[in-house]
Amino acid sequence: MRKANLLIIDDEPAIGQGCAMICKDLGHNPSWCGTATDGRKRLQEGEYDLVLLDIRLPDYDGMELLNEIHQDFPELHVIMMTGFSTVQQTVKAMKKGAFDYLEKPFSTEELSQAVTKALKNVQLRHDNLHLRQQLFQRFEFNNIVGDSPAILPVFEAIKKVAPTDTTVLINGESGTGKELFAGALHARSGRAEKPFIAIDCSAFSTSLLESELFGHVKGAFTGADRDKQGIFEAANGSTLFLDEVANLDLNIQAKLLRVLEYGQYKPVGGRSIKKTDIRIIAASNQDLENKMLDGSFRPDLYYRLNVFPIDLPPLRQRKEDIPKLAYHFLKQFCKKNNKPLDGFSDGALETLINYPWPGNVRQLKNVVERLVIMVDEQLVDSSSLHGHLDARHHEAEDTMPATLAELKAYKQHLLDTQYNPVEKSLLQKALIASSGNISKAAKRVGMQRSNFSTLVKKHNISHS
Template sequence: MMTPKRIMLVDNEEGLCRMMEAVLLDSGYAVKAYTRSFEAVEEFKPDQWDLVISDIKMPGLDGLEVLQRIKDKAPTVPVIMITAYATVEMSIQALRKGAYDMLTKPFEPEELLYRVKNALKHTQLMEENRELKEELAGKFRFDNIIGASAGLSTLLETVTKLAVRDTSILITGESGTGKELIAQAIHYNSPRKEKRFVAINCGALPESVLESELFGSKKGAFTGATENRQGLLEAADGGTLFLDEVGNLPMNVQKTLLRFLQEKEFHRIGDTKPTKVDVRILSATNSDLLAEVEAGTFREDLYYRLNVVNLHMPPLRERRADIPLLASHFINQQNEKFGTDIKGLSHEAHHAACDFAWPGNIRQLKNVIEASMALEGGDTISLDVLSQFIDVTRAENGPAEGGGSDYASSLADFETDYLKQLLIKSGGNVEAAAREADMNMATIYRKMKKYGLRKDDFAGG
């Protein structure tokens, strides 16, 4: 049974006070009425009340003074003020002092209940918002980024220093190394944490859509633009915009983004009036942007604007000490989600996992753990089950230090198998496969050509 909301009534008119008390009690609230304002203020304790309703005109301590003292003790407790003389000046004064609402005499019981419900609903939403912010802050604290290897520890020390500075950061590293998680950690540990973190994958959208997604559009700018549309830059005003796979930005979008970074303003598509916003830009890439600059596919001036500071995410094969920690973390997540009780990796599976190159990095490890747990019937993940998802013979032989040919071979095998699974699932539909993988269609076609895969071979699969 839910605990009833507790309401304090303060009104020197005893008849009105008793009437309000009866109405609120009948509606299931816990109510206590005070006809002496001094007594009410003295007995008020923040953790004992959800709402205060007070008259403004009272002898001795008037309602505005009651409001002030309540707010000094409990800023988040809403206060509804009652008055028979609702002048604009008095209302403004009460609202400035923190009153949630004004109720003018005479009023019907239904109006009283309506105002009370609104005030309590507002408080509930504020509390939920506070809890959500605390949850997000906890989710993206640096100590929740799993790992204890020297490389990761050094990186996080640098991130801690950079989070509080409004600097553009380029996060580099292979796919699946956790670049977006680092970007989120930077945002939620920065002065911008109360505002939005907005992310966009620049390789997942066609050029025309990407431009309007980022910068928005004006009504009538193109066919189908039936209203002004806010872009992600505006949505992130005051906060952080994360551009993942930034190397896939088309040249015209690069030009517009560069102007924004220089001028702090941009034009919506079809708009002649500039829009100003205050946004921190974080970006990430798994490609060699300098090589793209030399090839002429990425602007050099934009590269240096985005890459004020570079953070490089080490691949999992260079963080072998973190593999058991990450595996344990993912096993615990799955146990909690599905009510299972897998204790961990068996001794043999543990060694195989630590020796494997993990070309898909943390994302691949997470997927393999989830898939293994779905098939495992014992209380630990066995080598037999693990071997269905990674090549344990290659793991037993051990990859070459620093990657080498074994790593390249592992990466090729992983990408080939992954592409085949995508194409089988989509029946050879490359657009659907790209959407499933959150990848650019051009990237899918390029890798299909590289590994000799034909979409017709998967049609109807």
């Protein structure tokens, strides 16, 4: 346990100094004063983890001082001390916010136990607050980039359903950020002080997933040499995120349904029923209604999960968010790789916006990370994207121009994604073969020096 700052307020020097010596022996930093006035002053000037407060002081009522401490320092733990203890006084002190109560005369062991217990609770609260802050930092809406019309309803839905215990089903293609939004739900719920547990149902075999979720008893199967807690027991009171729930075996679906309906389950190989209080957020990149129709997903489980559905739009429907996301990831990976880049050219952003992103936000993130590693120039231009985007996905889209403006835009798109990368590669190879001499490189490819030099500048190619 860390060294704590303690304030002892008692008008009897023998009691105050004695408590200070015991607390010092416990490894803490105690401070003693004999009046409420001095106690108030020290509380205002210093930072304390625990107060030992006498109920009767020469200049003020200890109960009233307790009330003031609770109002001014609501997180500060207080242990009341008195030589005139009654049940009514104890109850009153606890109602006013006291953590514990010691009746004088108390032993060294009694004081040590009370102080240790209180400081453990202080540390637990501190740890929970730290975990909650970390959780909010990771899943804060500010870290979920986007303000397009397609994504704003998702934020609103999360704000409304998060404080409840309602089961949520998040639908969305692979890479749309289902776990990130599930974490945002948990961070805004009453369960936020407990861990957020995420399980990818497609990452386990059926038998292993069943054991992970429900636990097993010794001898349940070969290799089960001891009882094992499942997630439903270990994460009691928390939030469980079941990703790719469409991959659940029908047997596990039946067990999950019982958890959702009654909060009950049996460990693998067990006979006794266990209870759990856990909120489930499920997610799928498959159409569960179709899975229900073909018999691979239970209708009763589907309706139990689909209490509050949230549909995440694919990135191709959030085109307005693509520049923001691209710059968000660029900043992130520039910092990670200690490699500053200025940003994207207009042509590069246009290419990113028009690409259909079959892998959604995850694919965009991966592309930007590769670009930060590979690009040598300060600006990511259209030619830099060559090889990082699959042109086949462009061809698969219905991109037949219907107007002259669309025809010109499509022509520019082809220039950016197909012609310009080849042109840049031609220039770079000629410069390398000519040791950076522009005149020799221009002659080598059959161009005038001025035209070659203009193209070098256009593509931001270094020839030194």
